Amino acid sequence: MEIKISVNVNGKNYVREVEPRTLLVHFLRDTLRLTGTHIGCDTSSCGACTIHVDGVAVKSCTMLAVQADGSSITTIEGLAQGAELHPLQEGFKECHGLQCGFCTPGMIMTAADLLAKNPNPSEAEIRHGLEGNFCRCTGYHNIVKAVQYAAEKMGTEISA
Template sequence: MSVRIHVRVNGVDYHHDVEPRTLLVQYLRDTLRLTGTHIGCDTSSCGACTIHVNGKAAKSCTMLAVQADGCEITTIEGLSNGIELHPLQEGFRECHGLQCGFCTPGMIMTAADLLQHNPNPGESDIRHALEGNFCRCTGYHNIVKSVQYAAEKMQAVQQNKKEVAA
């Protein structure tokens, strides 16, 4: 039994028939070939598959594709416009927040969720927010710095906008 779904991924509409058991991450990777979202575990623990569903961070391995029907999805591929980097992407590069890169897309998507709610997080806020994302390479030190970098940059942009408006 297949189920018809409609999703909007990174601004593009898709209609597909999917098996109900297809996980959202498998749909993104196998059907849409958006392979930036990774699978690192089978217990919903590691966070490598984190994306945004309707603007909120979700583990796409713990959601069925059919559950995403009608949803707006953003993956790492859609985080920036393709030319300019998102401040988090820039932060991870500037602060050496990644090594092998496998956890990075999920890490960035989770951090993006944090910065939506808390534009000025402290170190412990960042560490707590990332508890659902494992990184085996960096020891998290530079990931924390990357998120701090992005937060500062985004705040500066906001400030700038305000000043321009004023």
């Protein structure tokens, strides 16, 4: 039995039939072929699948696709404004906040939510805010710097 859902993903409307048990992350990856959202665990522990649902960071493996019916979703593919990178994307590149890149989409989406709630976080607040996302490559050092870079840049942009 398939259920029809309607979602807006990265500004585009999709109407699709999904199985009731399909997780949102599988819907994004397999049905819409947006493979920037990754799967790193099966216990909602790693954060590699983090996306925004109606503006809030969500681990997309904790949600069924049918629960997203009617919602507006942003994935890593939809974060940049055309050719212009989001300040976090820029920060991760400038500060070497990524190595293998597998955790990066989830890390950036989590950080975006963090900065939306707290535009000027301390180092401790950044570390606490990223606690739900594993990175095995960077030791988090440069990820923290990347978030600080973005916070500064976004602050500058707002005040300018």
